Amino acid sequence: MAFVKPVDQSFTLRDFLKSSTKKSLKKRTDEFYDYVGFVKKNHRYTYQRKIISATERVVEIWDDEDKASREMLMFASNNYLGLANHPYVKERVIKAMKTNGTGIGGPPLLNGYSNLMCELEERLAAMKQCESVMIFSSGYNANIGLISGLTQRNDWIIFDSLSHASFYDGLQLTKTNSVHFEHNNLNDLEQKLEEVSSKCKGDIFVATEGVFSMDGDLAPLDKIIPMLRKYNAILLLDDAHGTGIMGELGKGTAEHFNLENEIDLTLGTFSKTLAVTGGFLASSKEVINYLRYFARSYMFSASLPPISLAAVLGGLDVIEKEPWLREKLHENTQYAVSKLRQFGFYVEPEAAIIALKVPDEMNIRKANYEIHRRGIFLNAVEYPAVPLNEQRFRISMTALHTKEDIDKLSTEIEAVWNDENTWI
Ligand SMILES: Cc1ncc(COP(=O)(O)O)c(C=O)c1O
Numbered sequence: 001m002a003f004v005k006p007v008d009q010s011f012t013l014r015d016f017l018k019s020s021t022k023k024s025l026k027k028r029t030d031e032f033y034d035y036v037g038f039v040k041k042n043h044r045y046t047y048q049r050k051i052i053s054a055t056e057r058v059v060e061i062w063d064d065e066d067k068a069s070r071e072m073l074m075f076a077s078n079n080y081l082g083l084a085n086h087p088y089v090k091e092r093v094i095k096a097m098k099t100n101g102t103g104i105g106g107p108p109l110l111n112g113y114s115n116l117m118c119e120l121e122e123r124l125a126a127m128k129q130c131e132s133v134m135i136f137s138s139g140y141n142a143n144i145g146l147i148s149g150l151t152q153r154n155d156w157i158i159f160d161s162l163s164h165a166s167f168y169d170g171l172q173l174t175k176t177n178s179v180h181f182e183h184n185n186l187n188d189l190e191q192k193l194e195e196v197s198s199k200c201k202g203d204i205f206v207a208t209e210g211v212f213s214m215d216g217d218l219a220p221l222d223k224i225i226p227m228l229r230k231y232n233a234i235l236l237l238d239d240a241h242g243t244g245i246m247g248e249l250g251k252g253t254a255e256h257f258n259l260e261n262e263i264d265l266t267l268g269t270f271s272k273t274l275a276v277t278g279g280f281l282a283s284s285k286e287v288i289n290y291l292r293y294f295a296r297s298y299m300f301s302a303s304l305p306p307i308s309l310a311a312v313l314g315g316l317d318v319i320e321k322e323p324w325l326r327e328k329l330h331e332n333t334q335y336a337v338s339k340l341r342q343f344g345f346y347v348e349p350e351a352a353i354i355a356l357k358v359p360d361e362m363n364i365r366k367a368n369y370e371i372h373r374r375g376i377f378l379n380a381v382e383y384p385a386v387p388l389n390e391q392r393f394r395i396s397m398t399a400l401h402t403k404e405d406i407d408k409l410s411t412e413i414e415a416v417w418n419d420e421n422t423w424i
Pocket of ligand 1: 140143209238277
């Protein structure tokens, strides 16, 4: 299939998307294949880098271009406390594997409910100060199960516009009415609550994130919660990025605001601080009991294997026993902020994610490739995941980073910003 090959360096995914609508499967997939080939050939490809070591502050990758392995400083992993390769966690996993084996082969309501899952539910319920917890095979599944399982046709969901893709996908699976409010804009939220409460015949849910995955800022829960109470609305809090690192004991963003008993329902993931995979919902015993039978992504998806559950339990022990990791993480984040600000970047993280906005005139693919060549592993958040003028690098800090690592990060970023080749 003839593909109009992109001839100039400014060809982007947007150009591909614009030209691919209404084409047959064969044409679309051929063209996309060519597009990815173009990106690779032109040294802009930084997807699917092959990591051949454990995830630590430094990872070893296999570089297909160099046909050799090399070390890179990892600033892309949500392994905030360094639990991905923690000796205690690994010991706990080995022990569980010897006792419980590697898998369970079924969903939790049938044959997939283990003693480890029960123990983890109880630990998480205590952590989130709520009556009950249910565990999903991913945070994504938890979000789609929650939205599609809990809400009905007469209800309304008012949600922050920067909500995660899994929330948006959950909306696709429900017949509930929905409307967004501008990110963290309390006036807009109040206006939407006012409008919705005058016409809603069911329940009103308000969905937001504790720590926003895109910008690393916090939802002002201290202001949102009193507003919700006024309208009798139910709070759905996605605390994927706050669980384990926010608050004095790492219990999450609600602890940070001292509002732990005010959250109607919390979603968490095991894929960030706990550095495994899986997700959970925490709420009242009635709501969790209901969702066990109405969240299809829970009912029809196999349970986490014992080894993953044991890794999460081990991680929770470390979170409790090693508070210095949390302190070091926040210290590192502040140090990175001070270095980046020295170079003129405006960054204002409130947790462990630093969003570095990329100017419209910069080619984010080229820039990420340059950063990659300089030994820094960073994630680029690109269109269409965000609007074109909102593209950014997302720097994930960890407790493992040293000051020298952070110095290198900021020096290399500055060098790439000063390199005229990375500008369109
Ligand atoms: C805010 C938020 N919610 C949910 C998810 C989905 O979690 P998981 O990756 O564990 O499926 C993510 C993952 O990036 C996230 O950032």
